[in-house]
Amino acid sequence: MIKEINNMKKILVTGGAGFIGSHLCEFLLEKGEKVTCLDNLLTGSKNNIEKLFSNKNFYFSKMTINNPISYNGKFDQIYNLACPASPVHYQSDPINTIKTNTIGVINMLELAEKKNSRILQASTSEVYGDPLEHPQSESYLGNVNTIGPRSCYDEGKRVAETLFSDFHREKGVDIRIARIFNTYGPNMAEDDGRVISNFVLQALKNEAITIYGNGEQTRSFCYVSDTVDGLYKLMNKKDFIGPVNLGNPIEFSMNKLAKKIVDLTNSNSNLIYGELPLDDPKKRMPDIILARDKLDWKPKVHLSDGLKKTINYFKE
Ligand code: UDP
Numbered sequence: 001m002i003k004e005i006n007n008m009k010k011i012l013v014t015g016g017a018g019f020i021g022s023h024l025c026e027f028l029l030e031k032g033e034k035v036t037c038l039d040n041l042l043t044g045s046k047n048n049i050e051k052l053f054s055n056k057n058f059y060f061s062k063m064t065i066n067n068p069i070s071y072n073g074k075f076d077q078i079y080n081l082a083c084p085a086s087p088v089h090y091q092s093d094p095i096n097t098i099k100t101n102t103i104g105v106i107n108m109l110e111l112a113e114k115k116n117s118r119i120l121q122a123s124t125s126e127v128y129g130d131p132l133e134h135p136q137s138e139s140y141l142g143n144v145n146t147i148g149p150r151s152c153y154d155e156g157k158r159v160a161e162t163l164f165s166d167f168h169r170e171k172g173v174d175i176r177i178a179r180i181f182n183t184y185g186p187n188m189a190e191d192d193g194r195v196i197s198n199f200v201l202q203a204l205k206n207e208a209i210t211i212y213g214n215g216e217q218t219r220s221f222c223y224v225s226d227t228v229d230g231l232y233k234l235m236n237k238k239d240f241i242g243p244v245n246l247g248n249p250i251e252f253s254m255n256k257l258a259k260k261i262v263d264l265t266n267s268n269s270n271l272i273y274g275e276l277p278l279d280d281p282k283k284r285m286p287d288i289i290l291a292r293d294k295l296d297w298k299p300k301v302h303l304s305d306g307l308k309k310t311i312n313y314f315k316e
Helices: 002-006 019-030 046-052 087-092 094-115 151-171 195-204 224-235 254-265 289-295 303-315
Strands: 010-014 034-039 058-062 077-080 118-124 174-180 209-212 218-220 244-246 251-253 271-274
Touching: 010 019, 019 034, 019 046, 019 224, 034 046, 046 058, 077 094, 077 224, 087 094, 087 151, 094 118, 094 151, 118 151, 118 224, 151 174, 174 224, 195 209, 195 254, 195 303, 209 254, 218 254, 224 244, 224 289, 244 289, 251 254, 254 271, 254 303
Parallel strands: 010 034, 010 077, 034 058, 077 118, 118 174, 174 244, 209 271
Antiparallel strands: 218 251
């Protein structure tokens, strides 16, 4: 009824208390939508959404997607972001990670089918594995180990894309698939072991910066507001389901990143070198031509600006 009067959309965000999810919830509320945030708080945190609780259009429910969800109302759109996403977190309980990407994803797709909702899957550049093609475009099929420590996430996210595609083909579910590359910004968990949170925290404490391997492996870092903008554009784009890469096409080695963070924090930290984790991708950079053409999207935030905001967040 409310929707018919003022066109307010009812939106479900799973993993809404996580890093990207919390920014997405805030962004959708600012757009005037009604947001239900679902999170089991395994890696997400209520602190990330604390300021949203006073908004009358925001609802939170502590719940896992790994059990079927019964809900009486309707959702126009579902963003499925629920899944531990940093290597440390997703490898700490790999079976749960796979369940989230299979059982959990089926639960969400069945909910979307029942409620006639459009559903977007937060997929990942990890579907490309340790890529043999560079930069990675959506047509690249990937180089993924099925039995390694990263497989629970990489293969989990791959099968999630398959489930989305089959629910679309077989049952007509209205899907969207975004492949999110490394994203950073405020609300990253301190203990997630990711490179930006680790380096920033180490630099702020003047502790040694822990570089894994020789530091010449590369990643391309996208500020969270750009990622959220891309997710929103994909969700609201007619007649384009993806998969589409969302990431910043500027490539950095971990050595360069460490030096940049040391400079920006005026830190006295040294760089120390440790073992490279098994199956750690050697390079990663998105080809974003498809996102530019179909969504008119490209990242706007420069790494230095995004890092300054992230540093301030961790300082606080
Ligand atoms: N890394 C590092 N030091 C750290 C944390 C990570 O050198 O303290 C490296 C890691 O081996 C990888 C890159 O940084 O090559 C990005 O790691 P992250 O866990 O942030 O994300 P990934 O892209 O590997 O999922």
